[in-house]
Structures are given as C-alpha cells and as structure tokens.
Amino acid sequence: MNIIIPMAGLGKRLRPHTLTVPKPLLPIAGKPIVHRLVEDIAKVCPEKIDNIGFIIHPSFGKEVEENLKAIAKEVGAVGKIYYQESALGISHALLFAKELFKGKIIVAFADTLFKAEFKLDTTKDGIIWVQRVEDPSQFGVVKLNENKEIIDLVEKPSSFVSDLAIIGIYFFKEGESLAGEMQHLIDNDIKEKGEYQFTSALQGLQKKGAKLMTGQVTEWLDCGNKNVTVQTNGRYLEFIKDQKLISDKAKIINSVVIPPCFIGAGVVIENSVVGPHVSVGENSRITDSRITSSIIQKDATVTRALLDNSMLGNFAIFEGSTLDLSVGDFNSIA
Known part of the structure; x- marks a missing residue:
C-alpha cells in the first residue's frame, strides 16, 4: 500500500504562519498536521504502508523534506519527495508521484484531519471518505444509489444533491487505473476552470466500471485558516486527552x-x-x-x-x- 499526499500549496489563508513554515507542518496538539494525518490513516489501514509520497513545492527546502521522510519512517514506510512548481490541479500534482500508483493506494490532502471508527475495506474498487454536513452547498458531495454506490460527484451544489461531503481522503485498489485517467486529462488537455481536476479522473474510472463506495468518518477537522486550525487543535486534544x-x-x-x-x-x-x-x-x-x-x-x-x-x-x-x-x-x- 502506498500513500500519496499533495501538499505543494503555499497556505496563503494561514499567513503569516505559512511564510516560514509550510501549512502541513504547523502543529496540532504538538505534532505537524501531516504527521497527525499519516498516523490516523495508518490506524484505519489494515495493510502495511510501503511508501509515502509527499508532493511539495521546491521552495520548502531540505529541512522540510527530511522532516517528512522521518514522519513516513515512524509508520514503517519510506518517504519520497516529489516537486510541483505550478498549480495546475490535483490530477496534475499527483502525477509527479506516478511511480507510486501501483496496486492499492491512498490519496490524502494534507489540510484535513479526521476521527474514524472503521477499518479500510481494501477489497473495494475505491472508497471516498465523507462526512455529513449541514450546508452541502459549501463542499464537494457524493450522490449514492440504492446500493450505496457513488453515482455522481458534485462540486458545491446550488440545489440539494446530498449531504455527504468529500473530506479529501481516497482509497483505490488499482492505482494504475487512476493514474491512467489522470494522464488522459493531461494528454488531451481536458481542464475545468483552468485546471486538471481530480473529480474528472474519478468520473473516468466510473465510466470504465469502477464501483466507488463511501467511508464515513465520525468527525472531520479542517486546518484551512487560523480560526479553524485553533478549533481543530482543541478537538484533537480532546481525542487524545488520555495520553501523556x-x-x-x-x-x-x-x-x-x-x-x-x-x-x-x-x-x-x-x-x-x-x-x-x-x-x-x-x-x-x-x-x-x-x-x-x-x-x-x-x-x-x-x-x-x-x-x-x-x-x-x-x-x-x-x-x-x-x-x-x-x-x-x-x-x-x-
């Protein structure tokens, strides 16, 4: 199993803190956000994690790269660094780590944390992690059929489609297939809003028969700006309050x-x-x-x-x- 974490963004909504430290390395309850994320994914993953690919901006520097490799090592994985200079969409970013898209993979965005009580079912074609929200118009959401399969992904719907918001963590049984769909977007210059969208690659998988399911978390914690990061710190301290x-x-x-x-x-x-x-x-x-x-x-x-x-x-x-x-x-x- 490999994990790929795109984190090349400059975290402008968290300035001035991200002027000197990349947002995923800001601390939550004493550990960097991305460190907490990796630990929490490892807890729900039933299989050994072999590699963790961190897609970063070249300006992050060698010290950051060594810190990321150390985070991977703590969960028994090898940390690998990939560079993205231009923000051309998630599908574009992920392909810098294309060599890791082999077999079972997890894609996780580095500005979200979660609490979950399930073990990942790695027999499924794909799993998109979600949480119910009161105002789905602010999020990307999934629409399900009667068999609980995802039949549509809608970004910030203006009318009600679903209240299951996508939190930014995904599992795929065949990483090669996902990489192929993303490469198809690049090769044919298929963009939406000027970027190579990850949602477009997921829809391509579905058209070729992949059945995508949901994994519902019990709590979803954002780290997008100062206020929600402080709130996330408080909630996470509650999660681990029995620890030293x-x-x-x-x-x-x-x-x-x-x-x-x-x-x-x-x-x-x-x-x-x-x-x-x-x-x-x-x-x-x-x-x-x-x-x-x-x-x-x-x-x-x-x-x-x-x-x-x-x-x-x-x-x-x-x-x-x-x-x-x-x-x-x-x-x-x-």
Missing part, C-alpha cells in the same frame, strides 16, 4: 494547567493559567498570563497576556494583553 500530553521536562511554577493541553519539553510556565485546549511548543516561556484555546509554537515568549483563539509562531515574542491574536514566526510585539 505534558512533558516531564516542562517546568510549571505557581501555575495551573487545565486539561487537555499539550506542553512540550523545555516549556516554562510561571504565575499563569493555561488551558483548556492549548498547545505549547518546546522551549516556550509563559509568564503572568491567562491562555485558552490557542496554539503557541516553539521558542515563543508570552508575558502579561490574556489570549484566546490565538496562534503564535516559532520564536515569537508577545508582551501585553489581547483576546484574539495571530503572530507569525520571529515577530516581537510589546
């Missing part, structure tokens, strides 16, 4: 940590109340502050602050008082 989340190498002095919170190694919290739903990266220092529902990354300094629904980047320095904040890496606000 506070490092033995953290110092908590005259302070209260209200769980669930992630507190990394080397963190110092003094004369403060932190939590619930706060993640604090390694070597950060919090003094004389009250912090709830926030993400503070590595080596940050927070003094005399009242923070909620906030993100602070690596090496950020904040002194003062606010309620809703988004401060990028290496910024200093006093």
